[in-house]
Amino acid sequence: MAELLIVDDSKIMRDMIVACLRPDPSLSFSHASSGLEAIEQLSLRGFDLIVLDLNMPDIGGIEVVEFIRSQDRLRQLPIIIVTTRGDEASRAQSLRAGASRFMTKPFQPQEILREVRALLGEGIAASP
């Protein structure tokens, strides 16, 4: 089982992402509705992958990425950034901050599933 943290302030968006990934029975999901909540959850428990929206109140996705990468124990956590057309400029910024992948809405369900599997596979291969 791999546990994913889905972070988006839009509930319907989180639901859509989960619907994309649900076909893989080895994935389980937790939700966070803001960047703050994501940071809180990450500090309280472990996750195998995080799917992160960029545009959120208080603390945006980029700041969450920076936070994650500043923590030793989270340095390897795969991060998929999901954002909207027009935000391509943030791509470089978030990749620089340490995001693993960058996806633009609208995306096909298989695309995100493929990315998640690839990242989780890398993680397993990389761990001793």
Added chain:
Amino acid sequence: MSEKFELADFVSGYVAEAEDLLVLASKSLLALEASLRKGEPNPRAARDAFRALHTIKGLSAMVALEPIVSIAHRMETSLREADQGGGRLALPDLDVLLEAVSAIEQRVRAVGQGKPPAEPPPALLESLDAIKLAPSTTPAATTPAASLSFDLEPALLARLSPGDRALLHQGLAAGKRAVQADFIPSGARAKIGITITQVREKLGRLAEIVKVVPVVLPQSGAGFARDGRTPEAGASNGGAGFARDGRTPEAGASNGEERPAGLSFTLLLLTSASLQELEKVAEESGSKLRQFAAPLAPREASPPGDDPALFDERADPEAEIGASGSLRTGLVRVEISRLDDALERLSCLIVSRFRLARAVADLGATGVDVRNLTRILLENARQVRDLRAAVLHVRMVPMADVLERVPLLVRGLRSNTGKLVNLMMDSGKVEVDKAVAERLFPAIVHLVRNAVDHAFEPPAERGALGKPEEGVLSIVCVQRSNDRLELSVADDGRGVDREQVARRAGRAVPRDDAGLLDLLCLRGLSTREKATTTSGRGMGMDIVKKTALDLGGELLFRTEPGKGSTFVLRVPLTITIVDTFSFDCGGERFVVPVSMVEEIVEVDPAQIVNGPSSTSTSHENAPEPAKPKRARTGMIRRRGRALPLLSLSEVLGLPSREKATKALVVRRGGEAMGFAVHRLLGQQEVVVRPLKDALVDVVGVSGATDLGDGKPTLVLDLVALGNALLDQHPPERGAAA
């Protein structure tokens, strides 16, 4: 792997969320407009509007609604610049942006109705593209802000953006104090629901949240609650961009049961609440508070407020907008169809309970001892009643939410008519059933349009009359006893001229306001010579009245020439499942909603005085078979006053074998009238099903119900029946049925 990702599954969720976001967007844009009028920047409102549009765009892209994406994208572009690029929007730009919000709104509504959204009008897209931002003129705001000194850790200070500083400066200048709150999340706290989201929401009710910063605590020890994947958890981390806490708060002293997460959130707040008030909230979550900057000036008695036409004085719009991000937390979004489904199941349960009660009664009649069963039945009745209350409660929406879009509507009307309108809304905590809210809203829109378009005089004319140039439009919701909502829409405009209306309608001049309202509600009557851009077309007053009647309520009206008019809609808070009295009349059983009955009086047949106009016309050649029959109008005395009394069995054309013993008193407009019935049977909640069959579209019958015997029992609308019988000019069928 068999599941298919169906975007269609998300459409209703999409519509609900998009509607919320659109409300947030228009509120923020209105707040931004109000600030611009005062020449003040409002970066927060611009950011909130930007975020709302950005989210709408993303969601719309996911469900492939390209027309919405293209409008939202253009709006977002100019708002992003206003937010980040230091640009400034001008007032005319706000008009374009608000127009674009309505354009998206229409399309979202279409999607909700299963229609494809229309392509955006090219003119709108062009106007959006043409928005050119003026260079920001905020140095005035930044200079004093930069010189402010805050008693904060250097690492925190470093994270304050110029925008944050400007916001703090604005707040301090307005007499608020700046307070720092530190919250340390932990697994134990999360377990009992104390999370950063909850803390933020609670503090957000008392204060404006300027910024929230996660702070990595120096000690991280064995801090991480269950994390098998981090053997090196003890190692401190690098925290490049993150404030490190030099003060080492309580968290450092990590006691065994409170396992700190190695993380603290620092919330920077602006508040006019007392420290004690804040302290109370902070204590519940174990947060620590300290003031880091004092107010710059003594607090003004009351800030002049933003454009009062846009917001009433309930709250400072900025604070309201600031809290919006957390508005949705703690709420569950449910598709309305699921609520309908729950109600449907409850309805079946109620009907089968009637059946059970009947079966027990039959069994008892055969001589079997059913005392035990009766006890259980009683308990069951109570439980079903509680369940019903719970289900209906879930369906209730605050009237405040229903009225949320009215300020935007009024704003549009003001700019179309050039009239000055101060909108006051007060809906307290009144809640109504979702279905009632949906049907009420178009009627409210009509009344508001009418008021702005017809009732208010142009500013110059008002000035000449010695009235304030700005008219006052007030919308007030009050919950009356017997579960009724009373919604009044009042203006201080010119009032309605009886003679003019009578002339236009080609009728006699009415004696009172009730008669005048009847004329206003005649189909197709408009008091305007020609349709104006805002009203005088579309839904007329007849539809407003029909809405009230359909909901089992009534429409009332008062007017005073030169002073203004008030329309009052009085409707039940819920429909579908209602409390009723059941009674026997002419050998048949009927029910009538309790909310409709003002009083039940004893009838002594000897005391009935028959009126002189016993117009007992028989049934020959009735033009419409469904029309109620004229019945003898008698009179009884009630508390010293004469009360008109009709025999319900005669009205319904039923044989009246038995003498009436009771009368149900209802009120039509201001007058009470009684319907004599043979016997009262009891009080019970019933499920009302509308009668859809045109053949049984009878005036005075609002639906049918099943009392458990499998036979339909008619639900009577005695007010409509009374109207049909006593009106000087019988209403059209459609208007009263």
